[in-house]
Amino acid sequence: MNQDERAPKRKQLSGPTQRDVAKLANVSQAAVSRVMANNGYVAYDVRRRIEQAADQLGYRPDQLARGLITGQSNIIAVVMADFANPFYPTVLDALTAAIQDQGRQILLFNAGHDQTVDDLIPSVLQYKVAGIVVTTAVLSSNAAEMCLASGVPVVLMNRYSSTGTTNIVSCDNHVGGKQAAETLIAAGCKNLAYIGGRQDSSTNADRRRGFLEVANVSCLNDIPVLERAFHYNWGAQAVHQLMASRPDIDGIFCGDDAVAFGVLDQLRFTLGKRVPEDVSVVGFDDVPSAAWSAYNLTTIRQPLHLLVQKTIALMDSESKADPAVHFIPGELILRGTVRSR
Amino acid sequence: MNQDERAPKRKQLSGPTQRDVAKLANVSQAAVSRVMANNGYVAYDVRRRIEQAADQLGYRPDQLARGLITGQSNIIAVVMADFANPFYPTVLDALTAAIQDQGRQILLFNAGHDQTVDDLIPSVLQYKVAGIVVTTAVLSSNAAEMCLASGVPVVLMNRYSSTGTTNIVSCDNHVGGKQAAETLIAAGCKNLAYIGGRQDSSTNADRRRGFLEVANVSCLNDIPVLERAFHYNWGAQAVHQLMASRPDIDGIFCGDDAVAFGVLDQLRFTLGKRVPEDVSVVGFDDVPSAAWSAYNLTTIRQPLHLLVQKTIALMDSESKADPAVHFIPGELILRGTVRSR
DNA sequence: TTGAAAGCGCTAACAC
DNA sequence: GTGTTAGCGCTTTCAA
Numbered sequence: 001m002n003q004d005e006r007a008p009k010r011k012q013l014s015g016p017t018q019r020d021v022a023k024l025a026n027v028s029q030a031a032v033s034r035v036m037a038n039n040g041y042v043a044y045d046v047r048r049r050i051e052q053a054a055d056q057l058g059y060r061p062d063q064l065a066r067g068l069i070t071g072q073s074n075i076i077a078v079v080m081a082d083f084a085n086p087f088y089p090t091v092l093d094a095l096t097a098a099i100q101d102q103g104r105q106i107l108l109f110n111a112g113h114d115q116t117v118d119d120l121i122p123s124v125l126q127y128k129v130a131g132i133v134v135t136t137a138v139l140s141s142n143a144a145e146m147c148l149a150s151g152v153p154v155v156l157m158n159r160y161s162s163t164g165t166t167n168i169v170s171c172d173n174h175v176g177g178k179q180a181a182e183t184l185i186a187a188g189c190k191n192l193a194y195i196g197g198r199q200d201s202s203t204n205a206d207r208r209r210g211f212l213e214v215a216n217v218s219c220l221n222d223i224p225v226l227e228r229a230f231h232y233n234w235g236a237q238a239v240h241q242l243m244a245s246r247p248d249i250d251g252i253f254c255g256d257d258a259v260a261f262g263v264l265d266q267l268r269f270t271l272g273k274r275v276p277e278d279v280s281v282v283g284f285d286d287v288p289s290a291a292w293s294a295y296n297l298t299t300i301r302q303p304l305h306l307l308v309q310k311t312i313a314l315m316d317s318e319s320k321a322d323p324a325v326h327f328i329p330g331e332l333i334l335r336g337t338v339r340s341r
Numbered sequence: 342m343n344q345d346e347r348a349p350k351r352k353q354l355s356g357p358t359q360r361d362v363a364k365l366a367n368v369s370q371a372a373v374s375r376v377m378a379n380n381g382y383v384a385y386d387v388r389r390r391i392e393q394a395a396d397q398l399g400y401r402p403d404q405l406a407r408g409l410i411t412g413q414s415n416i417i418a419v420v421m422a423d424f425a426n427p428f429y430p431t432v433l434d435a436l437t438a439a440i441q442d443q444g445r446q447i448l449l450f451n452a453g454h455d456q457t458v459d460d461l462i463p464s465v466l467q468y469k470v471a472g473i474v475v476t477t478a479v480l481s482s483n484a485a486e487m488c489l490a491s492g493v494p495v496v497l498m499n500r501y502s503s504t505g506t507t508n509i510v511s512c513d514n515h516v517g518g519k520q521a522a523e524t525l526i527a528a529g530c531k532n533l534a535y536i537g538g539r540q541d542s543s544t545n546a547d548r549r550r551g552f553l554e555v556a557n558v559s560c561l562n563d564i565p566v567l568e569r570a571f572h573y574n575w576g577a578q579a580v581h582q583l584m585a586s587r588p589d590i591d592g593i594f595c596g597d598d599a600v601a602f603g604v605l606d607q608l609r610f611t612l613g614k615r616v617p618e619d620v621s622v623v624g625f626d627d628v629p630s631a632a633w634s635a636y637n638l639t640t641i642r643q644p645l646h647l648l649v650q651k652t653i654a655l656m657d658s659e660s661k662a663d664p665a666v667h668f669i670p671g672e673l674i675l676r677g678t679v680r681s682r
Numbered sequence: 683t684t685g686a687a688a689g690c691g692c693t694a695a696c697a698c
Numbered sequence: 699g700t701g702t703t704a705g706c707g708c709t710t711t712c713a714a
Contacts, residue, residue, distance in 0.1 A: 015466075015491050017691055028701045033693060040694085041699050058490065063467045064405045064414060065691035069706045073405060078449075083434035084629070086427070093424035096451035105468070108419075108449040110437035125356075126404045127446070149399070150356050232633060265634035288425070292573065293606035294635040358707055369685045374709055381710085382683050406707035410690045 016057040025053035036061050067128065074104045076315070077129040079120055081111040081136040085230055085258050086287040087302070091135055091157065094308045102312070104130065111137065118143045125150050131315040133157060138202070139166065153315045157307060160202045160325055167314045169307055172327040173203055173284075176300040177210025179332050180253040180282040183298065185218050187280050187338045189251030192223050195238045195263055197230030197255035204230075204255050207284060211253050221248070230255055235262025243271055250279050251338075257283040257290050260297055264337065276339035286333050296336035303328050357398040366394035377402050408469065415445045417656070418470040420461055422452040422477040426571055426599050427628040428643070432476055432498065435649045443653070445471065452478065459484045466491050472656040474498060479543070480507065494656045498648060501543045501666055508655045510648055513668040514544055514625075517641040518551025520673050521594040521623040524639065526559050528621050528679045530592025533564050536579045536604055538571035538596035545571075545596050548625060552594050562589075571596055576603025584612055591620050592679075598624040598631050601638055605678065617680035627674050637677035644669050 018032040025032070027046055034040035035050045042050070053059075067073035076099050082088050096106050107127055111117045117134060121143040124132060132147060132154045138161040139147070139154070147154045148165055160168040184192055192215045197204045204227060215223050224246055226238040235254060239262070242249060254260035260283030267273040267281070275281055283290060286301035306328050314326070359373040366373070368387055375381035376391045383391070394400075408414035417440050423429050437447050448468060452458045458475060462484040465473055473488060473495045479502040480488070480495070488495045489506055501509040525533055533556045538545045545568060556564050565587055567579040576595060580603070583590060595601035601624030608614040608622070616622055624631060627642035647669050655667070 019691080029691090030693085030701060030703090031699090033691095034700090037693070043699055046699080058487075060463065060467050060491075062409075062469060062691055064469060065409050065706090066693075067706095068403075068406050068409055068691080068708090069693045071706075075448075083430055086430075086630075089424055089427075089430035089433075092430075092433075093451065093453060096449055097454045100451060100456070105464070106449045106451075107416075108437055108447045110434065110441060110447075112434060113438045115441070122401065123446070126401050128403060128405060146399075232629075261630075261633060261635070269634040288573075289427075289602075289630065292602060293610040294602070360707080370708085371685060371687090371710085372683090374707095375684090378709065384683060387684085403707055406690090407709075408690095409692090409707080410709045412690075 016059045017062075018059070020057055021050060021053045021059050024057065025049040037066075071128070073128050073130055075107050075127060075129045076104050077107045077109060077124045077127065077132045079109040079111055079117055079124065079132065079134045079137070081117055082230070083110065083112050085136075085256070086289060087256065087258070087285045088136060090287060090304060091308070094304050095133065095135075095311070098308050098312055121146055125152065131155070133311055133315070135159075139163075141165065155311045155314050157311055158203060158302075165323055167323045168325040169310045169314065170203070170325065170327055171300075171302045171307065172329045173206035174210040175327075176284060176330045177207040177212075177253070178214045179210075179300060179330070180207075180284070181211045181214035183282055183332060183334075183338055184251035184253065184280055185214070186341075187251070187276070188341050189280050190219070191221050191246065191248045192219055192251045192253065193242055193246065193249045194223065194225045194227075195235060195242065195252055195254050195259055196225065196227035197234075197259060199227045207253075207255060224249070227255070230258055232258050232262040235259035236266045237262075239263040239266045239271070243267075243273075251281075252279060253282050255284065257285045257287045257297060257299055259283070260299065260337075261289070261295060264295060264297070276337050280338040282338060284330075286331075290333075291335070298335045298338040299333050300330040301333045302330055357400045358403075359400070361398055362391060362394045362400050365398065366390040378407075412469070414469050414471055416448050416468060416470045417445050418448045418450060418465045418468065418473045420450040420452055420458055420465065420473065420475045420478070422458055423571070424451065424453050426477075426597070427630060428597065428599075428626045429477060431628060431645060432649070435645050436474065436476075436652070439649050439653055462487055466493065472496070474652055474656070476500075480504075482506065496652045496655050498652055499544060499643075506664055508664045509666040510651045510655065511544070511666065511668055512641075512643045512648065513670045514547035515551040516668075517625060517671045518548040518553075518594070519555045520551075520641060520671070521548075521625070522552045522555035524623055524673060524675075524679055525592035525594065525621055526555070527682075528592070528617070529682050530621050531560070532562050532587065532589045533560055533592045533594065534583055534587065534590045535564065535566045535568075536576055536583065536593055536595050536600055537566065537568035538575075538600060540568045548594075548596060565590070568596070571599055573599050573603040576600035577607045578603075580604040580607045580612070584608075584614075592622075593620060594623045596625065598626040598628045598638060598640055600624070601640070601678075602630070602636060605636060605638070617678050621679040623679060625671075627672075631674075632676070639676045639679040640674050641671040642674050643671055 022029040117137040135157040141163040144165045154166045156168045283299035290297040363370040458478040476498040482504040485506040497509045624640035631638040
C-alpha cells in the first residue's frame with residue numbers, strides 16, 4: 001500500500017452536485033442543469049428521472065456557483081446605520097419581506113458601530129450583489145462613484161445628498177413638517193419650537209424647513225430650534241434646555257417619534273407639564289409604540305410599504321439613466337398629544 | 342499571442358479580475374491569487390507590483406468565486422421570526438456587529454410573514470453558509486436534520502426543542518421566572534398572576550415554571566396563568582380578562598417587556614389602577630424602552646452580549662459532537678413598577 | 683519563488 | 699432533445 005486510498009476528496013460541506021444527480025439518472029450533467037435552471041429542452045421522462053434522482057440525493061442547487069456564471073447573485077445588500085431607532089426595524093422588516101417575496105435574499109450590513117456606511121461599500125461590492133439599499137444615511141460621492149462604476153443599482157431610503165448619482169426614495173419630509181406646524185397652530189398653540197434630530201441629515205433639514213415655513217407666518221415670537229440626534233435621550237435633554245429658556249412654549253414638533261418620546265417623558269414626569277393641556281407635541285414616523293396608551297402620540301406616519309415598494313421598483317428598473325428623488329407623502333395621525341380646541 | 346487575445350467576453354457587471362491585474366503587473370494570475378489570499382510565497386517586489394496594479398484597476402476579490410473553491414462562504418445566515426418584538430432588533434444589532442467584526446457577512450432571513458422558519462431552511466442551505474443562527478423559533482427535527490446532514494453548524498438563540506440536535510444558547514428563563522416571583526413576594530404582593538407569551542415556546546414555559554415554583558409556596562390563592570403571544574396587544578387584552586375575574590391581583594409577572602407594556606397601559610389608563618401602589622408588574626428582556634420614564638419597568642435583563650458571544654463561539658467551534666443547551670443567567674433590573682415596602 | 687494547469691458547481695454555446 | 703465542451707473568478711497542487 002503506497003499512497004493510502006485516496007479519500008473522497010469532496011469537501012465536507014458540499015452536498016450532492018449536479019454530477020452526482022446525472023450519474024444516478026444516467027444522463028449528462030448538462031441535462032441536470034437544464035432541469036434545475038428550467039432552461040432548455042428536456043424530454044418528459046428524462047426530466048422525471050432527473051427530478052427523482054435529485055430528490056433521492058437531496059440535491060440543492062448551489063446559488064453561489066450559479067451566480068458566478070450568470071454574473072447575477074440574486075442577493076440584495078441592505079445597509080443600515082441605526083438599529084437603535086425604532087423606525088428602522090420596521091423598515092427592515094418590510095424590506096426583507098418584500099425582497100424575499102421576489103425570491104431574492106438579503107445581505108445585511110450594519111453600519112452602527114465603528115464602521116461608517118462609506119467604509120462598508122467596498123465590502124458590499126465584493127459580493128456582486130444585484131442591488132444595494134442604503135437606509136438612514138447618505139453615501140459620499142466617492143462611495144456612490146464606486147457603486148456606479150461597478151454597475152450595481154443603488155437606492156437610498158430616506159436620506160439624500162446633493163450628488164445626484166443615485167435614486168432616492170423618501171417620505172415627503174418638507175410637507176410633513178408643514179403638516180405638523182398646521183396641526184399645532186390649528187390647536188391654538190402660540191409659541192412653537194422644533195426639537196430635531198441629526199443636523200446634517202436631509203431628513204431633519206426638510207422637516208425643520210417645512211415646519212418653520214408655516215410656523216413663521218403665524219407665530220409672533222421667535223421659534224427655537226434644537227437639533228442633535230434622532231434619539232430618546234436627546235429629546236429628553238433638549239426639552240429641558242428649551243423649557244428653561246422659554247417656559248412659554250406650548251407646541252413642540254419633534255424630529256421623529258424617538259425624540260418625541262423623550263420630550264413627552266420629561267414634560268410629564270420631570271417638568272410637571274400636562275400634555276396636551278399645557279404643551280402639545282407632534283412626532284414623525286408613527287412607530288408602533290406611538291400608538292401605545294402611555295404615549296398616544298400625534299405624529300406623521302411614514303408610508304412604509306409605499307417606500308419599500310418604490311425602492312424595490314427602482315432597483316429593478318436599473319434606471320441609472322435619470323437618478324431622481326422620489327417623495328411619497330406622509331399621513332397625519334391624530335392622537336392624544338395635541339389638544340383639540 | 343496564441344491564447345492571449347481572448348475576446349472581452351466579460352459580463353457587464355464584473356469588475357477587473359485577477360487576470361487583468363496579472364496582465365498589468367506582468368505576472369501569472371496565480372501570483373495575484375497568492376497575494377490576494379495572502380497565501381504562499383511571493384517576492385517582495387512582485388507583491389508590490391501586483392498590489393499597485395490591483396489598486397490602479399480598482400480590483401476587488403470576488404468573495405463568491407472564492408467561496409466556490411474553498412467551500413467556505415464566510416457568510417452566516419441569520420433567521421429571525423419576530424421583528425415586531427422590540428427585543429429582536431437589539432439581538433440583530435448585536436449579532437450583526439459581532440459577525441461583521443469577524444470579517445464575515447450576514448445573510449438575513451425574515452420568517453415573519455408567510456414563511457415559517459422551517460420553510461426557509463432549504464433556501465438557506467442553497468448558500469453554503471458557514472453557519473446558521475436561528476432566533477425566536479425552534480427548528481423541526483426534520484429541518485435540523487437537513488442542516489446536520491449538510492454539515493452546517495446551527496445555533497438556536499433563546500428557544501429550544503427536545504430534539505437535541507443543535508446547540509442552543511438561551512437566557513436562563515427558569516431562574517429568571519423565579520427571580521420575578523421573589524421580587525414580587527418581597528414587595529409584599531399577595532395575589533400573583535402570570536401573563537405569558539406564546540404557549541408552545543420553551544421561553545414561555547421556562548419563565549412560567551420558575552415563576553410558579555416560587556409563587557406557589559407563598560401564595561395561598563390560585564395563581565392565574567394567561568398565555569398567548571409575546572405582544573403588546575395580548576398583554577393589554579389579557580390584563581382585562583385577568584382583572585375582571587380576579588380584581589384582587591396585586592402582582593403580575595409578564596412573559597416579556599412587550600406584554601408588560603400592554604399590561605401597564607391598560608392598568609393605568611383603562612382599569613384605573615396605580616402601578617406600583619395597587620399592582621406591581623415585572624417584565625422580561627429589558628428592551629431599551631423599558632427604561633423610559635413612561636414605563637420605568639422592573640424587569641429581568643437578558644445578557645445580550647453574552648448571548649451573542651456564546652452563540653458565535655459555538656458556531657466557530659463546530660462542536661457538533663455534543664450539542665447542548667447553554668443557559669446564561671439574566672439580571673434583575675429594579676425600576677419603578679414594583680412597590681418597595 | 684514562480685507559472686502552468688486542474689478544477690470548484692454551475693450555465694450556455696454548440697454539435698449530434 | 700441530448701451530450702460535449704468551454705469557461706465564470708478563483709485557489710491550489712505540481713513542476714520548474
